[in-house]
Amino acid sequence: MHMQSPPVNSLSLDFLTELCISLEKLEMDKGCRGLIITSVLSNQPKVFSAGLDILEMYGKSPEHCGEFWKVVQEMWLKFYGSNMGSSPAGGCLLSLTCDYRIMADNPRYTIGLNETQLGIVAPFWFKETMVNTVGHRNTEVALQLGLLYKPAEALKIGLVDQLVPEDQVFTVASQTMTKWLTIPGNVSVITTKSTLNLLFSFQLWCFNLV
Numbered sequence: 001m002h003m004q005s006p007p008v009n010s011l012s013l014d015f016l017t018e019l020c021i022s023l024e025k026l027e028m029d030k031g032c033r034g035l036i037i038t039s040v041l042s043n044q045p046k047v048f049s050a051g052l053d054i055l056e057m058y059g060k061s062p063e064h065c066g067e068f069w070k071v072v073q074e075m076w077l078k079f080y081g082s083n084m085g086s087s088p089a090g091g092c093l094l095s096l097t098c099d100y101r102i103m104a105d106n107p108r109y110t111i112g113l114n115e116t117q118l119g120i121v122a123p124f125w126f127k128e129t130m131v132n133t134v135g136h137r138n139t140e141v142a143l144q145l146g147l148l149y150k151p152a153e154a155l156k157i158g159l160v161d162q163l164v165p166e167d168q169v170f171t172v173a174s175q176t177m178t179k180w181l182t183i184p185g186n187v188s189v190i191t192t193k194s195t196l197n198l199l200f201s202f203q204l205w206c207f208n209l210v
């Protein structure tokens with residue numbers, strides 16, 4: 001899936017709605033077993049996603065805000081696999097929801113949950129998704145300081161799984177996907193994934209988020 005919503009793939013209500021509809025269609029397609037999501041913006045350096053569209057969170061009606069927040073949560077529940085450039089805040093969440101993250105090795109790109117730098121708080125389920133990926137201590141430091149990591153730093157703490165030269169991102173993503181798809185049977189993979197997320201799913205249920 002190629003994201004192309006200039007200038008920076010910010011996650012607006014319209015963009016997220018379209019994304020969720022596309023994901024739902026893929027989920028229902030029995031022939032689809034994996035998804036690589038990437039940005040095809042023409043800007044250089046490339047942005048994966050600038051995160052939530054800031055304009056959606058300012059001066060809007062409570063109904064609009066409710067609708068927006070609901071679709072943010074839907075997006076978070078659905079993702080699979082990704083490759084990317086810059087991914088601040090919601091862009092980082094988008095990639096954290098994936099099973100494997102491949103980042104272009106360009107020090108001009110950054111990834112992280114930088115909410116505190118913006119004077120806002122990363123919701124608890126952003127935080128939990130980060131803890132599940134990089135552990136509690138790394139999350140504590142990252143979230144309190146609102147850190148945006150360069151590729152080498154992100155790899156070091158496990159925020160991304162692999163760095164590759166910029167022109168090879170999609171090729172490596174395709175090779176990685178091929179490897180993941182050699183695991184036989186959707187059921188065992190889905191069940192394993194659900195088991196890994198069991199505690200988190202329970203927490204979300206307690207907070208009435210699913």
Ligand SMILES: CCCCC/C=C\C/C=C\C=C\CC(=O)SCCNC(=O)CCNC(=O)[C@H](O)C(C)(C)COP(=O)(O)OP(=O)(O)OC[C@H]1O[C@@H](n2cnc3c(N)ncnc32)[C@H](O)[C@@H]1OP(=O)(O)O
Binds near residue numbers: 043066
């Ligand atoms: C509705 C109820 C909500 C309740 C919410 C409650 C709690 C939620 C709490 C927190 C949740 C936070 C999650 C988020 O995702 S907040 C968004 C955080 N995003 C950022 O901090 C990214 C900011 N952007 C950047 O760092 C750079 O733009 C970027 C590195 C992505 C790209 O840099 P580049 O130099 O290429 O481009 P720019 O010139 O900076 O930008 C071009 C253009 O795009 C506009 N823009 C950038 N980011 C956003 C954005 N997130 N939303 C909307 N628009 C964005 C930027 O303003 C420029 O526009 P223009 O000036 O050309 O018109």
